Amino acid sequence: MEGVDILPHERSKTQFDVDAMKIVWAGSRHAFEVSDRMARLVASDPAFQKDNRSRLGRKELFKNTLRKATYAWKRILELRLTEEEAGRLRFFVDEPAFTDLHWGMFVPAIKGQGTEEQQQKWLPLAYKMQIIGCYAQTELGHGSNVQGLETTATFDPDKDEFVIHSPTLTSSKWWPGGLGKVSTHAVVYARLITNGEEHGVHGFIVQLRSLDDHMPLPGITIGDIGMKFGNGAYNTMDNGVLTFDHVRIPRNQMLMRVLQVTSEGKCVQSNVPRQLIYGTMVFVRQTIVADASSALSRAVCIATRYSAVRRQFGSQDGVETQVIDYKTQQNRLFPLLASAYAFRFVGEWLKWLYTDVTQRLQANDFSTLPEAHACTAGLKSLTTTATADAIEECRKLCGGHGYLCASGLPELFAVYVPACTYEGDNVVLLLQVARFLMKTVSQLGSGKKPIGTTAYLGRVQDLMQCRCEVQTVGIIYSINAAEDWLKPSVMLEAFEARSARMCVARAQNLGKFANPEDGFAELSADLVEAAVAHCQLIVVSKFLDKLQQDIPGNGVKQQLQNLCYIYALNLLHKHLGDFLSTGCITPKQASLANDQLRSLYSQVRPNAIALVDAFNYTDHYLGSVLGRYDGNVYPKLYEEAWKDPLNDSVLPDGYNEYIRPLLKQQLHNSRL
Numbered sequence: 026m027e028g029v030d031i032l033p034h035e036r037s038k039t040q041f042d043v044d045a046m047k048i049v050w051a052g053s054r055h056a057f058e059v060s061d062r063m064a065r066l067v068a069s070d071p072a073f074q075k076d077n078r079s080r081l082g083r084k085e086l087f088k089n090t091l092r093k094a095t096y097a098w099k100r101i102l103e104l105r106l107t108e109e110e111a112g113r114l115r116f117f118v119d120e121p122a123f124t125d126l127h128w129g130m131f132v133p134a135i136k137g138q139g140t141e142e143q144q145q146k147w148l149p150l151a152y153k154m155q156i157i158g159c160y161a162q163t164e165l166g167h168g169s170n171v172q173g174l175e176t177t178a179t180f181d182p183d184k185d186e187f188v189i190h191s192p193t194l195t196s197s198k199w200w201p202g203g204l205g206k207v208s209t210h211a212v213v214y215a216r217l218i219t220n221g222e223e224h225g226v227h228g229f230i231v232q233l234r235s236l237d238d239h240m241p242l243p244g245i246t247i248g249d250i251g252m253k254f255g256n257g258a259y260n261t262m263d264n265g266v267l268t269f270d271h272v273r274i275p276r277n278q279m280l281m282r283v284l285q286v287t288s289e290g291k292c293v294q295s296n297v298p299r300q301l302i303y304g305t306m307v308f309v310r311q312t313i314v315a316d317a318s319s320a321l322s323r324a325v326c327i328a329t330r331y332s333a334v335r336r337q338f339g340s341q342d343g344v345e346t347q348v349i350d351y352k353t354q355q356n357r358l359f360p361l362l363a364s365a366y367a368f369r370f371v372g373e374w375l376k377w378l379y380t381d382v383t384q385r386l387q388a389n390d391f392s393t394l395p396e397a398h399a400c401t402a403g404l405k406s407l408t409t410t411a412t413a414d415a416i417e418e419c420r421k422l423c424g425g426h427g428y429l430c431a432s433g434l435p436e437l438f439a440v441y442v443p444a445c446t447y448e449g450d451n452v453v454l455l456l457q458v459a460r461f462l463m464k465t466v467s468q469l470g471s472g473k474k475p476i477g478t479t480a481y482l483g484r485v486q487d488l489m490q491c492r493c494e495v496q497t498v499g500i501i502y503s504i505n506a507a508e509d510w511l512k513p514s515v516m517l518e519a520f521e522a523r524s525a526r527m528c529v530a531r532a533q534n535l536g537k538f539a540n541p542e543d544g545f546a547e548l549s550a551d552l553v554e555a556a557v558a559h560c561q562l563i564v565v566s567k568f569l570d571k572l573q574q575d576i577p578g579n580g581v582k583q584q585l586q587n588l589c590y591i592y593a594l595n596l597l598h599k600h601l602g603d604f605l606s607t608g609c610i611t612p613k614q615a616s617l618a619n620d621q622l623r624s625l626y627s628q629v630r631p632n633a634i635a636l637v638d639a640f641n642y643t644d645h646y647l648g649s650v651l652g653r654y655d656g657n658v659y660p661k662l663y664e665e666a667w668k669d670p671l672n673d674s675v676l677p678d679g680y681n682e683y684i685r686p687l688l689k690q691q692l693h694n695s696r697l
């Protein structure tokens with residue numbers, strides 16, 4: 026069968042309604058229609074072409090991004106796009122740009138931390154992009170430790186101004202996207218000092234460049250921090266360095282929703298908790314979780330289509346085996362496909378949680394903020410780590426051709442992998458989750474009932490009572506056959522028990538230390554494992570919740586069920602040590618889980634292509650010869666190779682200087 030016939034043949038085997046699945050993936054029919062329209066708009070406009078990105082030098086690449094970003098903004102205004110449509114358009118343009126930080130961090134920081142008055146002054150300017158902003162928190166010497174930032178904001182009551190200053194080299198702002206060459210303004214995080222006293226880190230709106238000629242204002246030094254990992258990729262962004270030499274700003278440019286500074290330099294705490302200063306990070310972490318499913322599904326779409334097209338070995342009659350039919354390929358690929366769906370649904374739920382906490386905050390209810398912080402931090406960490414690893418796995422699943430830029434995977438990896446670091450290093454964020462969990466466990470004795478995602482810890486007492494029995498029989502008595510693993514309550518119980526037991530065991534170990542902080546530092550690697558177990562439980566439980574909903578479309582629910590159990594059983598297999606050592610399941614039950622997993626792979630196999638078609642990605646967005654919708658891989662790969670600048674001429678530049686003399690010399694030597 027020819028390449029172009031394979032994918033249609035695969036599609037003919039589909040056992041579910043793909044159009045209905047597209048709507049489930051998008052979240053609603055409306056969301057699907059908006060997304061589909063924006064994808065086509067971008068794909069059909071030559072201004073958004075992106076296939077030469079990895080071949081451009083930095084300056085050319087950056088200028089190209091400026092052109093695209095400003096053209097996108099022009100189209101948004103011309104077409105009067107809604108916020109939702111603009112967001113989807115940005116998504117399909119698929120190129121990191123200064124606008125991401127302006128809309129994604131500068132605007133949310135003012136909204137979340139500015140007073141009404143400040144919002145009224147700054148937001149209209151930002152919404153019209155009459156000013157362009159970035160988020161300047163990280164410094165050369167400090168990123169994770171926000172309280173360790175060195176930039177100072179000292180109040181001068183005589184002039185009613187703050188003096189922003191970088192006292193050391195390590196206090197230089199370092200990394201903010203959009204800062205290097207574009208932003209006119211920044212929300213700068215600095216230590217507040219009034220009347221000689223320190224009041225912690227706060228945000229300040231600082232103008233950086235002239236709105237007339239774009240030159241840095243007096244006392245400000247700015248530049249780009251240099252090339253980053255990979256060609257193209259995140260090099261479209263001007264991550265910058267910034268220092269202040271006693272730069273003065275009016276008092277009303279400190280973001281004062283949490284703390285007000287009066288003209289006498291007195292600090293007045295509002296009823297809003299201090300943690301709200303970290304609020305922009307909570308918002309962005311939530312968007313990063315939703316983004317993880319996009320990046321992962323894109324890689325999986327490429328690897329799945331190519332695995333169906335690619336054949337190796339097994340030829341009796343001249344037709345080799347499609348590599349997607351090898352169980353080892355399925356065992357590597359299908360859990361990633363399942364993860365893409367799992368992250369999609371947990372992302373939807375997290376968006377709901379974030380909206381809920383925001384509404385509560387507006388009504389001065391701060392009770393769910395710690396949980397929102399733990400969930401956004403933990404899920405950001407879990408999903409970005411898994412996605413970065415998965416993109417690399419997809420590259421390997423595509424064999425040698427995956428290493429070509431034409432596969433789209435190297436650039437996707439390079440642009441994605443910093444998500445494990447930005448918005449909080451993934452390990453640092455898991456330690457935040459661990460703190461939250463240990464605090465929750467420590468309060469169990471006082472009768473405080475845990476709620477939300479930690480409600481299961483309230484049942485910990487019961488679980489621990491079974492401990493003597495578990496060593497031999499496990500706590501889940503109802504698993505005696507492979508199919509028993511397909512019961513939602515059983516799966517949930519296994520993941521809850523594992524996480525609860527890991528948390529309680531860590532809490533008990535912490536109790537052995539005289540100083541809890543010493544204990545936390547000593548046991549931090551174990552604590553991170555408990556945090557991972559808790560976050561995996563959240564993903565599994567939200568996928569199971571999704572299956573409880575009414576899901577229309579022939580066969581759609583069945584496919585989602587298969588994927589949900591593949592996601593959970595694969596995790597169980599990978600973390601078997603946790604499940605066995607905590608006595609949650611027996612080795613026999615683990616073996617049954619594995620049998621069930623293999624059986625689910627066989628059920629997914631005929632639907633694999635349709636399950637990635639349901640992402641509804643255009644070839645423009647995928648940017649991959651291997652992942653083409655039509656499966657016409659080899660002719661296009663061949664065609665693509667000839668586009669490389671090295672093939673512009675038969676003889677390469679440098680032939681006369683280097684190759685010719687070398688060959689002549691060898692000829693000369695061989696004659697000797």
Ligand SMILES: CCCCCCCC/C=C\CCCCCCCCCCC/C=C/C(=O)SCCNC(=O)CCNC(=O)[C@H](O)C(C)(C)COP(=O)(O)OP(=O)(O)OC[C@H]1O[C@@H](n2cnc3c(N)ncnc32)[C@H](O)[C@@H]1OP(=O)(O)O
Nearest residue numbers: 094097111112115124128129169171300303398447448449
């Ligand atoms: C093409 C153009 C088209 C035009 C387009 C138009 C439309 C487009 C539309 C939309 C586009 C939008 C695109 C959006 C995309 C966004 C782009 C993202 C790019 C990424 C850029 C990256 C940015 C950054 O990286 S910014 C810097 C991030 N930095 C960090 O994350 C630092 C990590 N460190 C920390 O968070 C903290 O320091 C810490 C938490 C690790 C420790 O802090 P510390 O004060 O020491 O805290 P601790 O004592 O441990 O805790 C104190 C208590 O506070 C609680 N807590 C901590 N953090 C939070 C929090 N965030 N929220 C709530 N509570 C928090 C903590 O639990 C403690 O509580 P307790 O009760 O006292 O125990």
Ligand SMILES: Cc1cc2nc3c(=O)[nH]c(=O)nc-3n(C[C@H](O)[C@H](O)[C@H](O)COP(=O)(O)OP(=O)(O)OC[C@H]3O[C@@H](n4cnc5c(N)ncnc54)[C@H](O)[C@@H]3O)c2cc1C
Nearest residue numbers: 160161162163167168169200201202443446447448449452
């Ligand atoms: C592409 C990109 C874009 C960015 N954009 C912005 C931006 O727009 N604005 C902005 O302000 N910042 C931005 N950043 C900075 C980013 O937020 C920080 O790099 C990030 O928060 C990590 O901090 P760090 O670099 O200080 O890492 P470090 O904290 O120095 O981490 C180094 C290592 O130490 C470990 N570590 C650190 N602390 C602990 C601990 N307590 N316990 C155990 N291990 C620990 C980490 O796990 C890691 O392995 C960006 C970064 C990147 C890569």
